[in-house]
Amino acid sequence: MAKKTNSAGQTFIAGLWEENPVFRLLLGMCPTLAVTTAVKPSLTMGVSVIFVLVCSNIVVSLMRDLLKPHLRILMFTLTIATFVTIADLFLKAFLPEMSAKLGPYIPLIIVNCLIICRAEACASQNGLYISVIDAFGMGLGFTLVLCLLGAIRELLAVGTIFEIPVMWQSFAPWAAMRMPVGAFITLGLLLGGVNLITRKKA
Amino acid sequence: MAFASIVIVNNLVFTKFLGICPYLGVSGRIDMAFGMGMAVTFVVTLAGTLTWLIDHLILMPYGLEVTRYICFILVIAGAVQLVEMYLRKFFPKLYESFGIFLPLITTNCAILGLCLFINLWGIDDFLEAVVLSFGAGIGFTLAICIMAGIRENLKMADVPESLEGAPITLITAGLLTMAFMGFSGMIK
Numbered sequence: 001m002a003k004k005t006n007s008a009g010q011t012f013i014a015g016l017w018e019e020n021p022v023f024r025l026l027l028g029m030c031p032t033l034a035v036t037t038a039v040k041p042s043l044t045m046g047v048s049v050i051f052v053l054v055c056s057n058i059v060v061s062l063m064r065d066l067l068k069p070h071l072r073i074l075m076f077t078l079t080i081a082t083f084v085t086i087a088d089l090f091l092k093a094f095l096p097e098m099s100a101k102l103g104p105y106i107p108l109i110i111v112n113c114l115i116i117c118r119a120e121a122c123a124s125q126n127g128l129y130i131s132v133i134d135a136f137g138m139g140l141g142f143t144l145v146l147c148l149l150g151a152i153r154e155l156l157a158v159g160t161i162f163e164i165p166v167m168w169q170s171f172a173p174w175a176a177m178r179m180p181v182g183a184f185i186t187l188g189l190l191l192g193g194v195n196l197i198t199r200k201k202a
Numbered sequence: 203m204a205f206a207s208i209v210i211v212n213n214l215v216f217t218k219f220l221g222i223c224p225y226l227g228v229s230g231r232i233d234m235a236f237g238m239g240m241a242v243t244f245v246v247t248l249a250g251t252l253t254w255l256i257d258h259l260i261l262m263p264y265g266l267e268v269t270r271y272i273c274f275i276l277v278i279a280g281a282v283q284l285v286e287m288y289l290r291k292f293f294p295k296l297y298e299s300f301g302i303f304l305p306l307i308t309t310n311c312a313i314l315g316l317c318l319f320i321n322l323w324g325i326d327d328f329l330e331a332v333v334l335s336f337g338a339g340i341g342f343t344l345a346i347c348i349m350a351g352i353r354e355n356l357k358m359a360d361v362p363e364s365l366e367g368a369p370i371t372l373i374t375a376g377l378l379t380m381a382f383m384g385f386s387g388m389i390k
Contacts, residue, residue, distance in 0.1 A: 029223055030223070034337070042216070077275055079272045085271050088271070104319060107316070109272060110314060180217055181376045184372045184375045184379055185377075188365070188370065188376065189369065191368055191369040195366075195369065199363065
């Protein structure tokens, strides 16, 4: 793979829209669908992913000259597993209800295709600075999508955003939004919408 | 009972959102879907059993829970590697038909997810862990084959351009989830 020569600013913005991990690269679907029942868990998951992504990109970038081809993926995975353990313990200690709600999806960040892909595609080939910027961009893009999905589902399912009531009193909540059904269909429609926008631009 | 529960009522794909990436990627044709499903079943049964053993025989008695995730992922990666080497040596035909799926399965959230769920649900019985692992794989195979069947027919339908590919698959998955919801409460 050729070395990217994008500027830092371009790399950051790319993670937010052009190469948005969920909408364009279709990575990290599992947590996207699982935790977006409301904005709070979405935000927690998003921030955890940013933390793990940035730390792992730093470590991978620092050790990129030592990586043997066969053991690459294993090294990435072990690094990521370490940081996820840290994040998980942190959440368990300081945000226990949120940790209980997110359940096994925090450790599942380890196998989140997003983080491994960025380690493979970016951190193992570029210097420290670009890797960190890329991690922040991708992580932020991911968090924004999660919060968007979470906001839509929370709004329609319970009428609140971030637990602040927003909808009018007589609003009949759409309980399906809180269930897997709502997750799949909302994400599908959002992706369709994004495709529509990008197709019009092209 | 546990088997039926995890295949239908608590299906990994439809209720726990596991294995979505390969689910979206490989559900285009029934034969590919079945191949992927079988590969996943094979690996997940092995992984689920091994991780349960390690968890109960080594991690818990010695208070090493904090290394759980690292141990699990090492076991899974190692198991997949071993399976790959074993198949390549002794069953080359089978290895050919699995193709590139085997390496992909290591990062499949379904495998690690199942190991974590077995841990979360506090399964103390070895046999139950084995049955659950196997059932999870069968459930995944069921889900992905149903989806493949639908998608093969979708090719002939008139899907709006923006919804082609991932969006319509997700919406279909949502409707399938709704259908499977009808099973909830049937089995504890």
